[in-house]
Every structure is written in structure tokens, then in C-alpha cells.
Amino acid sequence: MNQFLDPLAWLILLPLLWATLAFVAGDRVGPRLAIAGLVAQLLCALLLAQDVARHDSIGHLAGGWVEPLGIRLFADGLSAVMLLLTQGVALALVIYARSYFSKATPPAFWPLTGFLIAGMNALFLSGDLFNLYVTLELVGLAAVGLVAAGGGAAQIAAALRYLLATLVGSGAYLFGVALIYGSYGTVSASLLGDLITAEAPLAVWLAAGLILTGLLLKTALFPLHFWLPPAHGGAPAPVSALLSALVVKASFYLFLRLWLGPFATLAEVQPLLAQLPAALGAAAILWGSWQAIRADRLKVLIAYSTVAQIGYLFLIFPLLGSGALALQAGMLQATAHGLAKAAMFIAAGTLIKVSGSERVLGVAGAAAHLPVTLFAFALAGVSLMGLPPSGGFLAKWLLIDAALAQGQPWIAGVAIAGGLLAGIYVFRVLRLAFRVTAAGDDETPPPRPAALLEWSAFLLAAASILLGLFAMPLINLLAGVAR
Amino acid sequence: MKRLVRWLTVLALSGLAGALLLAIAGLPPAPVRLAGEVAGNLAASGVSHPVTAVLLNFRGYDTFLEVAVLIIALLGMLAAGLPPPPPTGSRNAMLPTLARLAVPLMVLAATYLLWAGAFRPGGAFQAAAVLAAAAVLLHLAEIQAPWPQHARGPRLAIAGGFLLFLAIAAALLVNGGLLRYPPEQAGLLIVLIESGLTVSLAVNLAAFFLLRSSSENGQILRSTAKMGEKP
Amino acid sequence: MTPGLIYAVTGCLLFVLGLGGVLLLKALLRRILAFNLMGSGAFLVLVGLAQRDGTPDPVPQAMVLTGIVVAVAATALALTLARRWHALTGREDIARVGDAGSRKRGRQSERRNTPR
Numbered sequence: 121m122n123q124f125l126d127p128l129a130w131l132i133l134l135p136l137l138w139a140t141l142a143f144v145a146g147d148r149v150g151p152r153l154a155i156a157g158l159v160a161q162l163l164c165a166l167l168l169a170q171d172v173a174r175h176d177s178i179g180h181l182a183g184g185w186v187e188p189l190g191i192r193l194f195a196d197g198l199s200a201v202m203l204l205l206t207q208g209v210a211l212a213l214v215i216y217a218r219s220y221f222s223k224a225t226p227p228a229f230w231p232l233t234g235f236l237i238a239g240m241n242a243l244f245l246s247g248d249l250f251n252l253y254v255t256l257e258l259v260g261l262a263a264v265g266l267v268a269a270g271g272g273a274a275q276i277a278a279a280l281r282y283l284l285a286t287l288v289g290s291g292a293y294l295f296g297v298a299l300i301y302g303s304y305g306t307v308s309a310s311l312l313g314d315l316i317t318a319e320a321p322l323a324v325w326l327a328a329g330l331i332l333t334g335l336l337l338k339t340a341l342f343p344l345h346f347w348l349p350p351a352h353g354g355a356p357a358p359v360s361a362l363l364s365a366l367v368v369k370a371s372f373y374l375f376l377r378l379w380l381g382p383f384a385t386l387a388e389v390q391p392l393l394a395q396l397p398a399a400l401g402a403a404a405i406l407w408g409s410w411q412a413i414r415a416d417r418l419k420v421l422i423a424y425s426t427v428a429q430i431g432y433l434f435l436i437f438p439l440l441g442s443g444a445l446a447l448q449a450g451m452l453q454a455t456a457h458g459l460a461k462a463a464m465f466i467a468a469g470t471l472i473k474v475s476g477s478e479r480v481l482g483v484a485g486a487a488a489h490l491p492v493t494l495f496a497f498a499l500a501g502v503s504l505m506g507l508p509p510s511g512g513f514l515a516k517w518l519l520i521d522a523a524l525a526q527g528q529p530w531i532a533g534v535a536i537a538g539g540l541l542a543g544i545y546v547f548r549v550l551r552l553a554f555r556v557t558a559a560g561d562d563e564t565p566p567p568r569p570a571a572l573l574e575w576s577a578f579l580l581a582a583a584s585i586l587l588g589l590f591a592m593p594l595i596n597l598l599a600g601v602a603r
Numbered sequence: 604m605k606r607l608v609r610w611l612t613v614l615a616l617s618g619l620a621g622a623l624l625l626a627i628a629g630l631p632p633a634p635v636r637l638a639g640e641v642a643g644n645l646a647a648s649g650v651s652h653p654v655t656a657v658l659l660n661f662r663g664y665d666t667f668l669e670v671a672v673l674i675i676a677l678l679g680m681l682a683a684g685l686p687p688p689p690p691t692g693s694r695n696a697m698l699p700t701l702a703r704l705a706v707p708l709m710v711l712a713a714t715y716l717l718w719a720g721a722f723r724p725g726g727a728f729q730a731a732a733v734l735a736a737a738a739v740l741l742h743l744a745e746i747q748a749p750w751p752q753h754a755r756g757p758r759l760a761i762a763g764g765f766l767l768f769l770a771i772a773a774a775l776l777v778n779g780g781l782l783r784y785p786p787e788q789a790g791l792l793i794v795l796i797e798s799g800l801t802v803s804l805a806v807n808l809a810a811f812f813l814l815r816s817s818s819e820n821g822q823i824l825r826s827t828a829k830m831g832e833k834p
Numbered sequence: 835m836t837p838g839l840i841y842a843v844t845g846c847l848l849f850v851l852g853l854g855g856v857l858l859l860k861a862l863l864r865r866i867l868a869f870n871l872m873g874s875g876a877f878l879v880l881v882g883l884a885q886r887d888g889t890p891d892p893v894p895q896a897m898v899l900t901g902i903v904v905a906v907a908a909t910a911l912a913l914t915l916a917r918r919w920h921a922l923t924g925r926e927d928i929a930r931v932g933d934a935g936s937r938k939r940g941r942q943s944e945r946r947n948t949p950r
Binding site for chain 2: 123124129132184188189190227242250251257264266269271311321322323325326
């Protein structure tokens with residue numbers, strides 16, 4: 121009977137259930153279903169993390185058939201961390217969205233969000249390359265739907281660009297999987313880990329290249345990032361938060377998982393290959409920060425900040441060979457950024473809603489009447505800049521430590537430079553917000569937003585700071601990740 | 604500059620094509636052979652066609668998720684915005700007659716495809732596609748009115764099949780795993796799931812064409828001509 | 835040269851052609867068709883390469899069935915967005931990455947068109 125309460129299975133079934141019910145029932149019931157479902161899912165994720173901490177990895181055979189005939193689902197430290205991040209951030213975001221959309225919800229928002237989360241959970245738990253393709257499409261199509269929801273021409277254009285990019289990415293991924301099945305007769309990630317040796321045929325190298333490049337396109341790593349700023353910058357704030365904080369991390373997680381798993385031997389054959397994602401990551405940090413400093417609209421600024429922060433995630437690849445530091449740095453960065461970016465986007469959403477202007481200049485003087493929101497924005501900025509004691513600081517600290525220990529000081533330099541650049545665009549916003557405007561007494565103060573809007577942003581931002589102080593459980597979870 | 608980028612792209616793609624052909628030519632035989640495993644476990648799968656067995660039993664979890672993908676596409680359509688209902692009154696005599704002749708045959712064909720899936724190529728997706736095509740034909744012949752955006756009926760039909768699949772998947776957790784069929788009931792459960800999916804997928808695919816925005820609704824598009832009568 | 839291998843070679847060529855189409859073509863409808871070509875290429879390789887020694891293998895055939903449904907869903911979404919884009923702007927293409935000049939023009943007209 122206790123197999124019925126398997127948290128792994130329910131993490132996939134629950135969001136599918138409430139998303140379908142939200143599809144039938146409509147926008148009145150949607151928020152309640154979402155919140156109830158996510159609370160239950162967060163519980164499942166915590167139970168699963170507990171199980172993983174005890175056993176290092178949990179397996180589940182879908183259909184009861186052993187690989188390679190069947191599909192094996194599994195959870196280890198890496199999946200557990202991503203699942204916790206997803207359920208936690210999503211819960212805060214649906215609570216925010218409920219108040220944010222109180223007057224007019226974009227059509228199909230609640231069911232699309234549910235299917236998005238279902239797809240992500242299924243992705244984090246899957247161990248079969250073709251099944252991963254289906255989950256990638258689940259996530260990608262739901263994300264495109266959310267970007268397009270209720271929008272005008274600009275949003276539709278952004279959604280179209282995003283869709284074409286994501287379809288090219290998954291098309292390349294699928295072709296790679298086809299080559300691998302032809303080469304080995306199986307698409308099971310664990311079996312391929314043993315089958316792919318240093319003498320792998322050319323087809324496998326091409327397949328790996330296609331798969332990983334497709335995933336880079338979906339993660340918006342420079343120079344394949346062109347679709348991200350319009351999509352994340354143009355969508356409603358809760359959607360931007362979901363996309364920047366969570367969706368891009370899903371394809372990154374898959375890239376990392378394949379790099380450490382089936383393609384590990386290929387990466388070891390030619391260590392210089394690992395420098396390529398790191399070089400692109402460095403370029404992403406510099407280019408993204410530069411564009412953020414120059415951005416005219418607030419959400420586009422934050423979107424370019426995402427492009428830059430994604431670069432940090434790829435700096436870890438030359439350092440994965442020896443020791444667990446780099447992996448911990450990468451996952452901490454992913455988690456801290458997820459929390460901070462979600463906070464930043466919804467804080468921006470509140471600011472834009474109240475000021476009525478999408479531009480960065482519209483933030484002027486906001487500190488006077490939106491103190492909590494500004495504080496949340498500032499805290500999130502602290503984590504993005506990597507100031508102590510935030511989670512972002514700890515992630516960069518571990519990254520610099522690993523870089524210096526393994527003789528790659530340029531990575532440390534790039535990390536520090538990125539922090540300084542982030543400081544420039546964060547302070548650009550804060551400086552404007554704290555500007556004291558010479559307001560007359562007859563000027564009516566702008567309407568106060570619902571308290572929930574401000575405090576959910578604050579909660580997420582505080583979490584990204586506290587992550588720096590309470591990171592040990594996370595690091596322990598990652599200890600058992602097999603490489 | 605633009606032309607240079609385009610020629611470089613063409614060059615890169617040609618290189619990729621060449622590399623792929625080279626890679627395929629020199630591929631050694633695959634170490635793992637799944638065809639034998641499928642054949643070996645076919646008896647316990649509940650159906651007698653190997654592809655159906657893989658689709659609904661061995662890799663049934665994939666099928667479960669792909670139904671969700673199709674629902675997402677419909678949700679994306681709802682999100683982006685639906686077009687208005689098409690104009691009516693085209694006075695075409697051929698199309699309604701053709702529809703009235705063809706649709707019953709299509710329904711029959713769909714039922715056969717669904718039933719035959721157990722032992723020859725066929726199954727829920729094929730049957731659903733034929734049914735959806737029948738619905739589109741009826742719509743084009745102006746016999747079937749478009750569905751308003753917020754209509755409950757189509758949504759319930761789409762959700763019903765998927766929720767049935769989900770309920771069975773959850774119930775089977777007791778048996779030790781997601782979608783782990785007990786061998787004696789596997790055939791029955793698969794037929795149940797396929798029937799639900801046929802309805803759900805047919806309505807889903809038809810909805811891509813028939814769901815319209817409610818702005819100009821209220822028109823009754825049913826052709827008043829009876830069979831054989833001039834409209 | 836076995837039939838499986840011929841399918842696989844054709845699949846590779848279709849995939850590269852489709853990829854080129856999505857990247858280089860201008861009209862949206864053609865880019866969506868090119869994406870379908872990519873998908874068909876991948877399916878041919880999936881089935882052809884696995885059966886290159888002549889013995890049929892049901893697993894990739896089932897995978898292709900799943901892949902076709904996913905491609906249908908993706909195409910439906912793409913066509914929906916293209917239809918909506920056409921209804922809103924009357925255009926049948928969106929600016930591609932290399933179109934530096936038209937992107938600026940597009941951004942200016944977008945700012946004019948969408949009253950936010």
C-alpha cells in the first residue's frame with residue numbers, strides 16, 4: 121500500500137490532475153487548485169529529498185518493465201534539488217499570480233502553468249532519452265503558450281520566435297537520440313553510460329553535439345540567447361518569473377545530467393571540449409550584463425540579467441573533473457538565481473503595475489510608497505551580485521575556490537567581473553527608486569497594491585539570501601550524485 | 604554581411620550533412636537488441652501486436668505524457684486567441700451530400716481501427732484522427748456548428764479520456780509501479796484506456812478547427828436541407 | 835545497401851534541409867513546414883538506422899508514433915500563433931536574427947502598435 125503513496129509518482133500525477141481540472145473548471149477555480157496542488161507537491165518533494173538523502177538515489181520502473189525494455193524514472197540529489205526549487209518557487213509564484221491577475225487572467229494561464237510544472241517534474245525524474253524528449257516538448261510548448269497568453273502583436277511575435285527556437289532545439293535533440301538508438305539499440309541513460317566508451321563511433325559524437333547544442337539553444341546560452349529577452353521581457357510578470365527562474369534551468373539540468381552521465385567518457389577524451397561552454401558562459405556574462413545596463417524597459421533589463429546569470433552556470437564545466445565543488449557551485453547558483461530572479465520579476469511586476477510605466481525610468485521615486493517591494497528587489501539584487509551572505513555569494517565563492525584549485529584562474533576573474541557588472545544594473549534601478557521626487561502635497565499617492573504581491577516577492581528574495589546561510593542540507597543532498 | 608552569414612550557414616549545414624552520412628556509413632552493429640525482448644514479453648502484455656504493446660504497455664508512460672502535449676497545444680491556442688466563426692451560407696450542394704455519405708463510413712472505419720489496434724497496425728491515435736477528420740468535414744459542410752470558446756462539452760470530453768488514463772495509472776501504483784498492469788487484466792485495461800483516449804483525442808484534434816471565439820456566436824450553422832432536398 | 839540504410843541517409847538529408855529551411859527562409863508557413871521536414875528526417879533515421887540489418891524493431895516504430903503526435907501538437911501551436919500574428923499585423927513573417935535593419939524597424943512599429 122505504501123507504493124501508492126510514492127512521492128516520485130505523485131510529483132508527476134498531481135500537477136497533471138489539477139491542470140486538467142483547471143482546464144475544465146475555468147479561471148475561478150484555477151488558483152485554488154494550483155495552490156492546493158503545489159502545497160501537496162512541495163510535501164512530496166520534501167519526502168523524496170528525505171528518501172534520496174538516505175539512499176543516494178531512488179528508482180521507479182514505469183510499467184514495471186526493466187530497462188532497456190521499459191522506462192526508468194529515478195531521483196538522485198541533483199533531481200531532488202531541482203524538484204524542491206521548482207515546487208517552492210512555483211508555489212510562491214501562483215500565490216502572487218492569483219492577486220496579480222485578480223482583474224483579468226490571461227486565458228488558459230492556470231492549466232498551462234500546471235502542465236508546465238508537470239513537464240518539469242517529469243523531466244527531472246526521467247532516465248530515458250526519448251522520454252526526456254517528450255518532457256522537453258511538454259515544458260517548451262507550455263512555456264510558449266504562457267508567453268503568448270492574452271497578448272498583443274509583440275507578445276505573439278516573442279512567442280513565435282521562442283517557439284521556433286525551442287522547436288529547432290528539440291528537433292536537434294530528437295535527431296541525436298535517433299542516432300544514438302541506431303548506434304546502441306537503447307535510449308536508457310544508465311545503460312548508455314556503460315555502453316559509450318572512448319572508442320565511440322563518429323555517429324555518437326555527432327549525436328552528442330546535436331543533443332547538447334539543442335539544449336544550449338533551449339537554455340539561451342550566448343550566442344543562442346536571441347529569443348529570451350523579448351519573451352521574458354514581454355510576458356506578464358508571473359510568466360516571466362516562471363520562465364527565467366525555472367524553465368531555463370530545466371534544459372540546463374538536462375545538459376548537466378547528460379554531461380555527467382552518458383557523455384561523461386566523451387568529455388574525458390577531449391578535456392578541451394569543456395572549455396567551450398565555459399567560454400560561451402563568459403561571453404554571456406559580459407554581453408548580458410552590458411545589455412542589461414543599456415536596457416530601456418525594466419523587464420527587459422531583468423531578462424538580460426538572466427542571460428548573464430545563465431553564463432555562470434556554464435563556467436563550471438571545465439572544473440567538474442575533480443571534486444564535488446564545481447557541481448555544488450553550479451547547483452547553488454541555479455537555486456539562488458531561481459529564487460532571486462523570481463523575486464526580482466514579481467517585484468518588477470508590482471512596480472510596473474503601480475507606476476503604469478514599463479520603462480526603467482518609471483521606477484523613479486518608488487521607494488516612498490512601495491518599500492517592501494523595493495527591499496525585495498534590493499535583496500534579490502544582492503544575491504545576483506554575489507554579496508555575502510547570500511546564496512549567490514556562496515555559489516560564486518565555491519566557483520572561485522574550484523577555479524583557483526584547478527588552475528583555471530580566468531574563470532574566477534570572470535565571476536568577479538560579472539558580480540561587478542550586475543552591481544551596475546542593479547544599482548541603476550535602486551538609485552532611481554530611492555530618488556526623492558519633489559512632490560507637491562496635492563499630488564495623490566498611487567494606489568497601494570495588495571499586500572500579497574509585495575510579501576511574496578519579499579519571501580522569495582529573503583529565501584535567496586538565507587540560502588547562503590543554510591546551504592548545508594542542499595550540499596549534503598548533492599554529495600551522493602554519481603559521476 | 605547578411606549574405607555572408609547565410610552562405611556560412613549553408614556551408615556549415617553541408618558539412619553537417621556530409622559528416623552525418625559518413626557517420627552512418629561506418630556504424631558497427633548495435634549491441635542491444637530490443638526486438639527479441641518485445642517478442643519475449645508479448646504474451647504478458649495484453650495485446651498481440653508488438654508496436655501496440657510497446658506503445659501502451661512497455662512504454663505506456665510516453666503515451667501518457669504525449670496526450671498531455673496535445674492538450675497543451677489546444678491550451679496554447681486558447682491562450683493566443685481564437686479566430687471568429689467562419690462565414691456561412693455558401694450554398695454548396697456537393698459538400699453536405701458528401702459529408703452525409705462519408706461520415707458514417709468514417710465513424711465505422713474509426714471504430715475498426717480502434718478495435719484492430721490490438722493485433723494489427725491501428726489504435727487510439729489513428730481512430731481519433733479519422734473521427735476528427737469526420738468532424739472537420741461536417742464543419743466544412745456547415746452541418747456542425749463551431750464550438751464556442753468556453754463550451755463545457757468539448758473540455759469535458761478532452762479531460763475525460765486523459766483523466767481516465769491518469770486514474771488507471773494512479774490505481775496501478777498499488778501494483779508496484781506507474782502503469783504496471785497485472786498480466787491477466789492488461790488487455791482489458793488497455794482497451795479501456797484506448798477507448799477513452801479515442802474520444803479525448805478526437806475532440807482535441809477537432810477542437811483545433813472547431814473552437815472559435817465567442818464574439819459573433821449565436822449563429823446556427825446547421826444546414827436546413829434534408830438528405831436529397833435542395834437547400 | 836539495405837532499405838534501412840537508405841531511409842537513414844534520406845532522413846539525414848531531410849533533417850539538414852529542414853534545419854536550413856527554418857534558419858534561412860522568410861515566410862512563417864514555410865519555416866513551419868521546414869520544421870516538419872526536420873521531424874520527418876529524425877523519424878526516418880530513428881526507424882531506418884535501427885533496422886539497417888533488415889530485422890524489424892517495434893520500439894523505434896512506437897517512438898516515431900509518439901514523435902508524430904508531438905510534432906502535430908507543435909505544428910498546431912505554431913500555426914495558431916502564425917494565424918493570430920497574421921490577424922493582428924497582416925504579416926506572414928517575423929524578422930529573423932540576421933535582419934538587423936528590419937529588427938529595429940520592427941521594434942519601432944511594435945512600440946507604436948501595442949498600447950501598453
